[in-house]
Amino acid sequence: MVKAFGLSKPNFLHTQLRNNMKSKILLALSLLFMPLISSAQQAVDLGQVALSKWRIGTGNYSGITSLGNNRYAVVSDKEITDGFFTFLIDQNATTGAIESVYLESFKGNSSPKVSAATGISVRDCEGIAYFPPAGTVFIAGEGDQKILEYNMEGQPTGRELTVPKIFGLGNIVPNYGFESLTYCPATHRFWTTTESTLLKDGNAAGPMHPGEQNLLRLQSFRDDLLPIAQYAYRMDRGKADDFGKIYVYGVSEIATLPDGRLLVMEREADISNGYLSSQCTCKIFMVNPQESWMIDSSTDLQKLDPNKFMTKRLIATFTTHMTPFKQNFANYEGMCLGRQLNDGRQTLLLISDSQGGYGKGPVHLKDYIRVLILPDF
Secondary structure: OHHHHHHHHHHHHHHHHHHHHHHHHHHHHHHHHHHHHHHHOOOEEEEEEEHHHHOOOOOOEEEEEEEEOOEEEEEEOOOOOOEEEEEEEEEOOOOOOEEEEEEEEEEEOOOOOEOOOOOOEOOOEEEEEEEOOOOEEEEEEOOOOEEEEEOOOOOEEEEEOOOOHHHOHHHOOOOOOEOOOEEEOOOOEEEEOEOOOOHHHOOOOEOOEOOOOOEEEEEEEOOOOOEEEEEEEEOOOOOOOOOOOEEEEEEEEEEEOOOOOEEEEEEEEEEOOOOOOEEEEEEEEEEOHHHOOEEOOOOOOOOOOHHHOOOOEEEEEEEEEEOOOOEOOOOEEEEEEEEEOOOOOEEEEEEEOOOOOOEEOOEEOOOEEEEEEOOOO
16 A cells, blocks of 8 residues: 555656646747637727828818628718718728728719708718618718718608607717618618717716716618617727817717628827827727617616627727827727628728818828738638
């Protein structure tokens, strides 16, 4: 017994040491390759290019949708009339890089409602989605909280999405209404949400309520233009102090993936008093409505179980700046799928709103287009 026990003890220790060494090697390898695994799950950012490269003047581009064959419809939130621009955007079939951008024309409402105070459309067009079943586009307006249909000449058809009353003008924080719109042909669903928290759902993140998390309602609609489902979405927490002269934090756009999952862009822009310490951070998350808890307009978001908010997966984050040494500040408001590359990868296009070249002298905003290559979901 003693001899047998004495012989087994060294063998046991040898096995333990060998197992410990294996564990350490596996841990070291996992730490070594973890960044590679993580980066493989993130979008590849090809960076941004100023639209001025193609002699396109400053604008207020706030939404974009694909019309097919490299053509896109783009809305501006400060035009005299409601309607949309048409662009030709060519991407390299191998790399996804932008090769050329051409502004074709503007298709506008021939009988617009114009503000007497500002001289521009009262609609404040913020989001746009192409609707293949009818060959039309729908445009979301923050000024009227309506989503109206337009033919391809920019004229209203008289049809509109039936927006639930909870999204009405009287229920939004001023200038924080509909900012997004998208349509998925595979699921036959429109999607939109407000930029920030509705009045009944709590405080909107910002200087008056620093560090708040916006609680939003993602609303979908069927092809018959009726509302069908609503989901609770919790944004990341906004900044808590050191706000500039202009601070905007909210969801600026939604885009649909081919299978019905959604990409949600959270945009936090902070413009300083002197402009030269301004920055804008964008985060793009993927959410899946098919795996999410459905709510309705009566749901109290402030009391909702945290597990019933949509699960978010971060796929991209980037920050642009306005400093004495780096002036690439971009206020991204539009987002849609771009071309599919030869190897099957899908690109995502983003377009920024320069507020008509806001700023003074050499320190002013520019309009940019940005390309991301989405990960293999």
